[in-house]
Amino acid sequence: MKIISETLILVKRSLIRYTRVPQLLVFSTIQPVMFVILFAYVFGGAIKTSINYVDYLLPGILVQTTLFGAMMTGIGLADDISHGMIDRFRSLPMSRGAVLAGRTISDLLRNVFVIFLMVGVGYIIGYRFEGTFMGALGALFLMLLFGFAFSWISALIGIAVKDVETAQSAGFIWVFPLAFISSIFVPVEGMPKIFRLFAENSPITYTVDAVRRFSVNQPVDYTFWASIIWLAAILITFIPLAVRQFRKIS
Amino acid sequence: MNSDLIQYIQEAKVSGMSDGEIQAELLSVGWNHGDVRQAFLDNISPELENPPIEQSEKIEAVVSVRGLIKHYGSVRAVDGIDFEIPKGSILALLGPNGAGKTTLVRMLGTLITPDSGQALIGGHDVIKSPDDVRKIIGLTGQFSAVDMVLTGRENLVMIGRLCHLSKLEAENRARELLIRFGLSDAADRQVKTYSGGMMRRLDVAASIIAHPEVLFLDEPTTGLDPHGRIELWHIIKELVAKDVTVLLTTQYLDEADHLADQIVVIDKGKIIAKGTSQELKAQVGGDVLELHLTDHSQAHRAAAAIEALGIEKPRIEELEAHIFMPVRGGASVLADAIRRLDQARIDLADIVLRRPTLDDVFLKLTGHVAG
Numbered sequence: 280m281k282i283i284s285e286t287l288i289l290v291k292r293s294l295i296r297y298t299r300v301p302q303l304l305v306f307s308t309i310q311p312v313m314f315v316i317l318f319a320y321v322f323g324g325a326i327k328t329s330i331n332y333v334d335y336l337l338p339g340i341l342v343q344t345t346l347f348g349a350m351m352t353g354i355g356l357a358d359d360i361s362h363g364m365i366d367r368f369r370s371l372p373m374s375r376g377a378v379l380a381g382r383t384i385s386d387l388l389r390n391v392f393v394i395f396l397m398v399g400v401g402y403i404i405g406y407r408f409e410g411t412f413m414g415a416l417g418a419l420f421l422m423l424l425f426g427f428a429f430s431w432i433s434a435l436i437g438i439a440v441k442d443v444e445t446a447q448s449a450g451f452i453w454v455f456p457l458a459f460i461s462s463i464f465v466p467v468e469g470m471p472k473i474f475r476l477f478a479e480n481s482p483i484t485y486t487v488d489a490v491r492r493f494s495v496n497q498p499v500d501y502t503f504w505a506s507i508i509w510l511a512a513i514l515i516t517f518i519p520l521a522v523r524q525f526r527k528i529s
Numbered sequence: 530m531n532s533d534l535i536q537y538i539q540e541a542k543v544s545g546m547s548d549g550e551i552q553a554e555l556l557s558v559g560w561n562h563g564d565v566r567q568a569f570l571d572n573i574s575p576e577l578e579n580p581p582i583e584q585s586e587k588i589e590a591v592v593s594v595r596g597l598i599k600h601y602g603s604v605r606a607v608d609g610i611d612f613e614i615p616k617g618s619i620l621a622l623l624g625p626n627g628a629g630k631t632t633l634v635r636m637l638g639t640l641i642t643p644d645s646g647q648a649l650i651g652g653h654d655v656i657k658s659p660d661d662v663r664k665i666i667g668l669t670g671q672f673s674a675v676d677m678v679l680t681g682r683e684n685l686v687m688i689g690r691l692c693h694l695s696k697l698e699a700e701n702r703a704r705e706l707l708i709r710f711g712l713s714d715a716a717d718r719q720v721k722t723y724s725g726g727m728m729r730r731l732d733v734a735a736s737i738i739a740h741p742e743v744l745f746l747d748e749p750t751t752g753l754d755p756h757g758r759i760e761l762w763h764i765i766k767e768l769v770a771k772d773v774t775v776l777l778t779t780q781y782l783d784e785a786d787h788l789a790d791q792i793v794v795i796d797k798g799k800i801i802a803k804g805t806s807q808e809l810k811a812q813v814g815g816d817v818l819e820l821h822l823t824d825h826s827q828a829h830r831a832a833a834a835i836e837a838l839g840i841e842k843p844r845i846e847e848l849e850a851h852i853f854m855p856v857r858g859g860a861s862v863l864a865d866a867i868r869r870l871d872q873a874r875i876d877l878a879d880i881v882l883r884r885p886t887l888d889d890v891f892l893k894l895t896g897h898v899a900g
């Protein structure tokens with residue numbers, strides 16, 4: 280299939296960029312590392328959780344890292360638009376979807392790297408994964424699917440705003456509330472009613488809770504499936520929207 | 530309006546003369562230039578303006594543009610453009626900033642959709658079958674579009690692969706082009722270390738990697754040094770010799786003069802002249818008398834002194850103390866002019882009588898200097 284080889288060519292392009300500009304990777308990990316330190320040592324003492332707080336926090340941080348990483352998808356596309364790369368691709372006899380798939384898939388591969396790096400950071404501050412090997416794979420799969428789904432939302436925003444700075448600030452507007460009104464850092468039980476309602480039904484909370492269960496070796500429950508349903512719904516909605524928006528670029 | 534004139538133009542068009550030839554002829558038999566231009570602009574019934582594209586023409590003309598229009602809000606960026614480019618020839622699109630060159634090229638390159646009109650590239654309609662158009666075109670936009678982080682070679686191979694060349698083909702082709710464009714020393718350096726001119730050359734190389742039949746170049750030589758420009762001219766001529774059809778836009782009149790088989794001058798989205806460089810120059814009428822004064826305060830007196838010799842009023846460029854005036858009559862005019870200027874006690878730095886350049890044509894048509 281044409282679109283597959285085109286996508287692979289563009290994935291390769293993005294990955295080469297990460298090796299040439301390692302800062303791109305370094306900066307996308309500094310932020311989560313700061314969050315780990317801030318929450319584990321500064322706020323952690325004040326937060327009551329059923330398990331040891333570091334063990335509670337780290338799965339949340341992993342999901343948060345992929346969520347913030349998803350913002351890079353839109354920023355990268357906006358950058359390509361403003362530098363004329365997208366126009367160049369649009370003048371070639373290639374599939375429209377390949378440009379977007381190339382970007383979201385390379386961001387998925389970057390997430391694999393960043394997740395392992397953050398687990399390493401977690402191990403330094405005392406986190407331990409207590410689940411099975413299959414559980415680890417399940418958690419990895421869910422987080423990658425999560426990052427991939429949110430990459431498509433970010434892609435839509437990036438293509439719509441077409442400019443790096445706007446994509447950056449537009450990203451924070453939706454990512455920040457989603458990240459904080461969820462079970463990433465604190466249990467939702469302590470939240471005021473309205474926030475709690477939001478947090479309990481958020482795809483972030485389902486994903487974090489499911490990953491957390493894998494981490495402490497609890498069996499898969501509805502959180503996993505609710506997360507899968509959410510992510511599938513996001514993909515089904517946002518892939519066509521992003522592709523449509525891409526076709527509208529002029 | 531002058532109905533004789535319009536009728537004459539219509540008849541001449543039917544008999545198959547190009548606009549440039551008709552204009553040249555009308556001017557040579559003494560019609561006033563303003564009237565002729567107005568008659569062309571007001572033009573002629575729509576059937577004549579947009580005759581249906583016939584089968585025979587389709588084969589001949591690789592690029593065929595009819596009544597193309599594109600608005601941006603209330604701005605008519607491209608306002609009813611028609612032309613054809615025969616296979617293996619070069620058309621230069623000439624026009625000042627904001628004339629609509631880029632908008633036109635982007636429509637032909639399938640990057641934006643025309644509001645109305647038709648454009649066929651190799652027989653494929655840019656609106657109805659853009660995918661077929663993309664298979665046969667190469668496009669270099671006005672601003673370089675290469676990946677700064679990749680090396681020059683990686684950029685070319687990537688574009689080649691995206692055009693469905695095999696890995697080996699893409700690599701061979703990239704090597705060939707890097708040599709041809711004088712980039713082999715820098716081939717394995719990141720593009721962000723390239724100079725502007727090197728980047729531009731890489732950009733053009735990328736657009737021809739998959740052997741396009743039709744090539745669109747939007748100001749390809751802007752930012753190149755004189756050597757780089759001439760080198761690129763050679764490359765374009767080589768492509769045309771291999772039957773590639775080229776449309777290029779340029780601000781440089783000498784470039785159009787040097788390269789193009791056909792020149793289309795546009796301003797405010799409309800064609801204001803069309804023809805070979807010879808035909809366009811014929812529109813200026815005769816030769817051009819050019820004065821350079823040592824003292825610019827004398828400019829108006831100097832202009833008055835020679836005015837009677839011209840076929841048009843002299844044009845003064847006060848800042849540079851230059852005066853230009855179209856004249857007819859050869860060397861005797863020069864002698865006459867020198868005598869008159871001497872009588873008026875004008876200090877001359879230089880005086881020349883020369884053939885008109887496209888600059889003169891451009892100025893005459895648009896009322897301002899190109900660029």
Ligand SMILES: Nc1ncnc2c1ncn2[C@@H]1O[C@H](COP(=O)(O)OP(=O)(O)OP(=O)(O)O)[C@@H](O)[C@H]1O
Nearest residue numbers: 601604606624625626627628629630631632633671
């Ligand atoms: N995306 C756009 N939105 C709004 N107006 C536009 C847009 N693109 C072009 N225009 C307008 O259309 C007109 C033609 O612009 P265009 O870029 O085609 O000119 P050009 O001949 O390429 O000029 P230049 O020599 O400066 O490159 C201008 O008035 C410009 O302001």
Ligand SMILES: [Mg+2]
Nearest residue numbers: 630631632671
């Ligand atoms: Mg332009």
